[in-house]
Amino acid sequence: MSAGKVAASDEGELPPEPTGFWRRWVFSLDHKVIGRQFLFLGLAFLAVGGLMAMLIRWQLASPGVPVPVVGKLLFGPSGGVISPVAYTALFTMHGTIMIFFAVTPILIGGFGNFCLPLLVGARDMAFPRLNMASFWTMFAATAVLTASFFVPLGPPEAGWTAYATLSTAIGAPGPGQTLWVVAIYLNGASSVMGAVNYITTVLRLRAPGMTYLRLPLTVWGFFLTSILNALFVPVLAAAMVLLFFDRVLGTQFFVAGTTPGAGGDPILYQHLFWLFGHPEVYILILPAWGIVGDLLAFFARKPVFGYRVTVGALVGVVVLSCVVYGHHMFTTGMSPLLGESFMLLTMIISVPTSLIVLSWLGTVWRGAIRFPTPMLFCLGLVFTFGVGGLTGLYLADITADLYLHDTYFVVGHFHLIMAAALLMSLFAATYFWFPKMFGRMMNEPLGKLHFWLTFVPLNVVFFGMLAIGYQGMQRRLYDPSVYDFLKPLLPWNRAVSHAAYLLGAAQLVFVVNFFWSLARGPRAAANPWEVGTLEWTVPSPPPHHNFDRIPIVVRGPHELGHPAARALGRDWLSQTELEGDTPPPRAPTEEPA
Amino acid sequence: MTSPATTARRREVDARIDARVGLVVFLGATAMLFAALLLAYAIVRAQAPAWPPAGAPPFPRGAAAANTLALVAASIALRRGRPRAALAFGAAFLAAQGALWRHLVAIHLGPAAGALGEVFFALSVLHALHVAGGLLALAWAGPARRGLLTLYWDFVLVLWLVVYLAVCVL
Numbered sequence: 001m002s003a004g005k006v007a008a009s010d011e012g013e014l015p016p017e018p019t020g021f022w023r024r025w026v027f028s029l030d031h032k033v034i035g036r037q038f039l040f041l042g043l044a045f046l047a048v049g050g051l052m053a054m055l056i057r058w059q060l061a062s063p064g065v066p067v068p069v070v071g072k073l074l075f076g077p078s079g080g081v082i083s084p085v086a087y088t089a090l091f092t093m094h095g096t097i098m099i100f101f102a103v104t105p106i107l108i109g110g111f112g113n114f115c116l117p118l119l120v121g122a123r124d125m126a127f128p129r130l131n132m133a134s135f136w137t138m139f140a141a142t143a144v145l146t147a148s149f150f151v152p153l154g155p156p157e158a159g160w161t162a163y164a165t166l167s168t169a170i171g172a173p174g175p176g177q178t179l180w181v182v183a184i185y186l187n188g189a190s191s192v193m194g195a196v197n198y199i200t201t202v203l204r205l206r207a208p209g210m211t212y213l214r215l216p217l218t219v220w221g222f223f224l225t226s227i228l229n230a231l232f233v234p235v236l237a238a239a240m241v242l243l244f245f246d247r248v249l250g251t252q253f254f255v256a257g258t259t260p261g262a263g264g265d266p267i268l269y270q271h272l273f274w275l276f277g278h279p280e281v282y283i284l285i286l287p288a289w290g291i292v293g294d295l296l297a298f299f300a301r302k303p304v305f306g307y308r309v310t311v312g313a314l315v316g317v318v319v320l321s322c323v324v325y326g327h328h329m330f331t332t333g334m335s336p337l338l339g340e341s342f343m344l345l346t347m348i349i350s351v352p353t354s355l356i357v358l359s360w361l362g363t364v365w366r367g368a369i370r371f372p373t374p375m376l377f378c379l380g381l382v383f384t385f386g387v388g389g390l391t392g393l394y395l396a397d398i399t400a401d402l403y404l405h406d407t408y409f410v411v412g413h414f415h416l417i418m419a420a421a422l423l424m425s426l427f428a429a430t431y432f433w434f435p436k437m438f439g440r441m442m443n444e445p446l447g448k449l450h451f452w453l454t455f456v457p458l459n460v461v462f463f464g465m466l467a468i469g470y471q472g473m474q475r476r477l478y479d480p481s482v483y484d485f486l487k488p489l490l491p492w493n494r495a496v497s498h499a500a501y502l503l504g505a506a507q508l509v510f511v512v513n514f515f516w517s518l519a520r521g522p523r524a525a526a527n528p529w530e531v532g533t534l535e536w537t538v539p540s541p542p543p544h545h546n547f548d549r550i551p552i553v554v555r556g557p558h559e560l561g562h563p564a565a566r567a568l569g570r571d572w573l574s575q576t577e578l579e580g581d582t583p584p585p586r587a588p589t590e591e592p593a
Numbered sequence: 594m595t596s597p598a599t600t601a602r603r604r605e606v607d608a609r610i611d612a613r614v615g616l617v618v619f620l621g622a623t624a625m626l627f628a629a630l631l632l633a634y635a636i637v638r639a640q641a642p643a644w645p646p647a648g649a650p651p652f653p654r655g656a657a658a659a660n661t662l663a664l665v666a667a668s669i670a671l672r673r674g675r676p677r678a679a680l681a682f683g684a685a686f687l688a689a690q691g692a693l694w695r696h697l698v699a700i701h702l703g704p705a706a707g708a709l710g711e712v713f714f715a716l717s718v719l720h721a722l723h724v725a726g727g728l729l730a731l732a733w734a735g736p737a738r739r740g741l742l743t744l745y746w747d748f749v750l751v752l753w754l755v756v757y758l759a760v761c762v763l
Binding site for chain 1 (some may be wrong): 607611612614615618619621622623625626627628629630632633635636640704705708711714715719726
């Protein structure tokens with residue numbers, strides 16, 4: 001390969017590679033192995049959470065009909081029919097698993113771990129042992145959560161938000177809810193460990209020349225997410241501590257009016273939960289925005305449109321995300337003045353968000369677009385996030401929210417963002433970094449099939465939910481067909497469910513592609529996508545120490561369509577490539593007239 | 594071209610700064626945990642018809658203040674380079690807190706006995722867990738990592754002073 005001049009600094013001897021099985025694959029300190037561990041854990045729970053969604057949809061499409069195939073096994077006592085208790089447990093665990101145990105480990109734990117050191121030009125995270133502890137704490141959390149299925153009175157049934165008093169000893173006397181609280185606490189501990197590591201890594205371990213404004217947007221996404229994690233996951237932890245005390249030690253923080261003198265308040269739980277819960281939305285979406293921002297530029301073969309503005313907008317979203325949580329609580333009887341403040345702040349957040357979307361559109365505008373699978377998923381995100389974000393404006397408006405609150409409109413809205421956009425981004429990330437992670441390419445035709453079979457039903461499902469919610473169907477209903485005014489919606493629910501089954505089945509294409517490519521995929525070159533960020537300057541998969549020599553960064557991450565690259569016979573420059581030393585010879589035909 | 598010795602030395606300094614940055618981020622997270630708990634306390638207290646709640650026995654402020662001394666002593670010992678003494682003082686603080694909790698339960702200020710007790714228990718138990726974490730770190734690291742340990746112990750001391758002021762004095 002006729003590479004340009006590559007700069008690098010010498011950093012002394014390399015860290016030794018562990019040889020034993022346990023040190024290498026199980027209790028590894030290598031961020032690349034830990035990232036893969038998080039990825040596999042998260043994908044396994046994504047499958048579990050997805051199957052739960054299928055069961056929920058079955059109940060809504062065919063209420064009271066025994067579940068085919070697995071019904072007798074899962075719901076034996078009720079003759080294969082999903083009972084109200086089982087249904088409640090299903091949507092509780094579906095939400096919990098998807099948010100805390102699927103998307104968080106895949107996106108932040110998996111890709112965050114794998115990408116961050118490689119993209120900033122470091123040999124590993126700042127604290128490899130803490131990194132390992134972060135994974136195993138997450139693993140312990142999943143074990144505790146799984147245990148809650150097997151205790152007397154069964155798994156938790158208070159919804160993923162675990163509102164008091166559904167979640168206090170009055171509403172949930174069994175140990176399942178207590179285990180849920182412990183699992184969420186451990187999950188949060190894992191996130192904070194990760195945040196400490198990611199923040200320190202970005203602040204301290206950037207390669208020479210990697211200034212903040214030369215960071216790929218992916219790194220910005222993970223960095224800002226980590227800041228929110230460090231600040232707001234502890235608030236959730238505080239809610240969990242108090243809920244745990246209420247359940248175990250008999251305090252009454254969230255229990256009102258049972259003991260004279262005890263000033264408990266169920267709404268207090270909501271404040272603590274959403275103080276965390278709204279930043280959590282951005283904790284999950286920021287890495288997705290970062291990844292998509294980078295990938296759109298890579299496949300449009302153009303620099304990011306308005307890189308500095310985009311970074312500023314990301315920071316703006318982070319700041320605003322701290323002061324909007326009250327929009328989840330418009331119906332709790334809060335002061336109208338407070339409500340209007342939250343409404344205004346929530347609507348203001350659409351300004352930086354629009355700038356980010358504008359940057360995406362400007363990036364692909366008149367680009368020399370290539371359409372491999374990761375690009376398709378990125379464009380899919382632009383669409384689903386756009387619609388999801390716009391529906392958010394309805395819910396931010398108090399008067400509209402009073403009607404739409406707790407309907408399927410809300411479910412459709414947050415699924416378009418938390419499910420659709422996040423799934424799009426994590427599939428894009430998987431198809432994009434799979435070659436770097438595992439050294440093999442994924443199958444393109446199967447990937448494209450997977451995209452279309454995911455994108456179309458996904459939108460039918462969540463647009464359908466918006467429509468159903470707008471017509472008045474509340475969320476968390478066990479059997480909407482018992483209400484006269486909801487009976488006409490049964491065909492709608494059936495259509496959504498059928499699209500959901502298709503969506504679920506389509507994921508088999510991904511599973512097959514993933515494992516087949518893992519074993520048999522063609523070997524990946526070091527830089528199959530022809531882009532310039534640092535992870536593509538090393539072999540696929542990278543060696544244990546990532547970089548033989550710590551690279552010296554001389555340019556930004558999106559030097560695509562760079563005139564100086566033409567002399568090298570390509571349209572991109574790596575972040576480490578110098579071009580000033582040897583003026584590139586130009587063919588006369590390339591000169592403008 | 595730098596010599597290997599210079600490189601090694603620079604790496605050591607770098608690692609020390611990394612560790613400090615990491616610890617500061619972690620302490621920021623811990624501060625948010627306690628800020629959220631204090632917010633809960635503020636809301637509980639603001640909604641109570643009277644504070645201290647009617648019928649609650651007076652809080653034994655003196656005993657809690659005396660426990661503070663053990664924590665102050667631990668911080669000073671660490672600053673003077675006496676990690677073992679700090680370990681002893683820290684353990685003494687935990688033992689004294691344990692005795693205080695037993696006493697509070699006995700005089701009907703336990704976690705289940707009303708708003709004052711529940712608030713104090715939530716804050717002080719969580720604080721004690723952080724002190725216990727500090728003890729483990731102290732026992733693990735011994736005389737090494739003095740700068741980090743001092744920072745951490747000063748932090749748990751300030752945390753306790755805030756808790757004490759907020760719950761016992763104000």
